Amino acid sequence: MPRRKVVIAGVAESRFGEVPDATALQLHQEASAAALADAGLSPADVDGLFSCGADLMHPVVLGEYLGLRPGYVDGTQVGGSSWEFFVHHAVGAIEAGLCDVALLAYATTSRSDLKRRVRSANVAIDARGPAQFESAYGHTVIGRHAMAATRHMFEFGTTSEQLAEIAVQARYNASHNPLAMYRDPLSVEEVLSSRMIASPLHKFDCCIRSDGGGAVVLVAEDRVADLPRKPVWVMGAGEAISHHTMSEWEDFTESPAKRSAARAFGMAGVKPDEIDVLQVYDSFTITVLLTLEAMGFCGKGEGGPFVERGRLRLDGELPTNTDGGGLSSNHPGMRGLFLVIEAARQLRGEAVGRQVADAKLAAVNGTGGWFSSTGTLILGVD
Amino acid sequence: MTWHLPVADIETKPYWDAAAEGKLLVKHCSACDRAFFYPREHCPRCWSKDTSWREASGRGIVYTFTVIHQNDLPPFKDRVPYVIAIVELEEGLRMTTNIEGIDPGEVRCGLPVQASFRAEQRDDDTVHLPVFRPA
Numbered sequence: 185m186p187r188r189k190v191v192i193a194g195v196a197e198s199r200f201g202e203v204p205d206a207t208a209l210q211l212h213q214e215a216s217a218a219a220l221a222d223a224g225l226s227p228a229d230v231d232g233l234f235s236c237g238a239d240l241m242h243p244v245v246l247g248e249y250l251g252l253r254p255g256y257v258d259g260t261q262v263g264g265s266s267w268e269f270f271v272h273h274a275v276g277a278i279e280a281g282l283c284d285v286a287l288l289a290y291a292t293t294s295r296s297d298l299k300r301r302v303r304s305a306n307v308a309i310d311a312r313g314p315a316q317f318e319s320a321y322g323h324t325v326i327g328r329h330a331m332a333a334t335r336h337m338f339e340f341g342t343t344s345e346q347l348a349e350i351a352v353q354a355r356y357n358a359s360h361n362p363l364a365m366y367r368d369p370l371s372v373e374e375v376l377s378s379r380m381i382a383s384p385l386h387k388f389d390c391c392i393r394s395d396g397g398g399a400v401v402l403v404a405e406d407r408v409a410d411l412p413r414k415p416v417w418v419m420g421a422g423e424a425i426s427h428h429t430m431s432e433w434e435d436f437t438e439s440p441a442k443r444s445a446a447r448a449f450g451m452a453g454v455k456p457d458e459i460d461v462l463q464v465y466d467s468f469t470i471t472v473l474l475t476l477e478a479m480g481f482c483g484k485g486e487g488g489p490f491v492e493r494g495r496l497r498l499d500g501e502l503p504t505n506t507d508g509g510g511l512s513s514n515h516p517g518m519r520g521l522f523l524v525i526e527a528a529r530q531l532r533g534e535a536v537g538r539q540v541a542d543a544k545l546a547a548v549n550g551t552g553g554w555f556s557s558t559g560t561l562i563l564g565v566d
Numbered sequence: 567m568t569w570h571l572p573v574a575d576i577e578t579k580p581y582w583d584a585a586a587e588g589k590l591l592v593k594h595c596s597a598c599d600r601a602f603f604y605p606r607e608h609c610p611r612c613w614s615k616d617t618s619w620r621e622a623s624g625r626g627i628v629y630t631f632t633v634i635h636q637n638d639l640p641p642f643k644d645r646v647p648y649v650i651a652i653v654e655l656e657e658g659l660r661m662t663t664n665i666e667g668i669d670p671g672e673v674r675c676g677l678p679v680q681a682s683f684r685a686e687q688r689d690d691d692t693v694h695l696p697v698f699r700p701a
Contacts, residue, residue, distance in 0.1 A: 304638055304639060305638050306637055306638050306639045308569055308570075308639050310569050310573075311569070311570055311571055311572045311573055312573045312575070313575070314604055316572035316573055316574070316575075316578060317572070317603075317604045317661065317662060318662045319569075319570045319571075319572070320570050320571055320572055320686070320693075320695050321650050321662055321663055321664050321695075321697075322570070322634060322637055322642040322645065322648060322650060322664070323650055323662065324634060324636075324637050326636075327632045327634050327637075327650055330632035331630045331631060331632050331650075331651075331652060332630070333632075334630045334631055334632060334675065335629070335630035335675065338630070338674075338675040338676075379635070379636075380633075380635045381635055381636045382632045382633065382634050382635065382636070383632055383633040383635070384632075385632075429604060429662070430652060430662050431603060431604065431652055431659075431660045431661050431662045432604075436629070436630050436652070
């Protein structure tokens, strides 16, 4: 049994969308300051720092920039799910008394960097080590996900229309979020007629690219009485890793979330049908579909029919990615932290324009790389 | 642009040397009596180091694939659309590869394929890449 329970005390985004006039480090600070204020804490209270980025020694670079020298540091980098891993690790550290106030912070200017031509839209992985068996064939991040969609369609008869439904419903949710980047209605036809990027994934099956940052503050239960906001309890957490090299993925229709979710639900003593709101990584529509199945919201192979008829909408049976997700709201790279922020907002009843009524239990699942890693969290309020 | 071409190392040099001779080699574990990919010194299933190179049949089927329509990195920028696939060999292992010699729109899961080799130039060096064509 946990020695000390852990709560999410503060959450915040920095400016996001298109932010051409700020550096990524500035956005880290902007989000961190806002999340600490949200928690009623100050920078001097932070004794645990959790962060990663594309650079080397990121937590050190960030600690230096922020002027923080915490005694507990974690720089796990497993892709977009790193943030769910960080919450898992922070729970362990706080429970064990290794730190009291954990700050998780992330930011990039990936959209502006692309416009400034300081980076490419595609990732060149040089052909050394295991990558020597992949790079020469011209793989892309989207292509890696597309191969999962192809196989799911082959085995289960899933259709492009069903995948498109996921993007359409994310856009519907985004239309209720005043801060979402893309808010105009999107139809299945528009998704299907958008440019093919890597078959069967079209442009609108893919996440958007934004600038922006976010921060989350976790504290020990001892501090709950002092918190200005409703405490959001971390009830369960789990993590899993799978492949980096695509040929090592045993089953292209099964996300490792099957393992991380089983652990998180087991720890929380909660079942999928009890969940009020769900936030899952949506780098691509297929990411959502495989995640729904792996977490147990529907059976394996049933994801296609499951997402039909608006089930994921704010007014649907399983409100999912209620801010519009990475498909419509924001996606500055490793987006997993924003899933935690939106889940906490929903549970506190602070999701302006998009609040799910009586949301008491939330599940979060981050996916890193190309189904390479997953981290699952179960969050709840009293 | 040759950033994408394989850099052989201690564990993989025999694979690329064989490819230059038109042979597809895979690692076989004597303890499990099972072939595996990608090649490494130990068997990733049982950690036995009693592993050896064997020539594969080169026969397999497409397990899954995608047609890449957009890749802004050279040299692939000028190759789109092309097919990248996971091929399952008769020997029971899978590898990432390209499917060539077929209209990308005609590729299907389960398509029987046969290994072939594509030559690409890196300075004065020719690199031979295992690719697959319809059997």
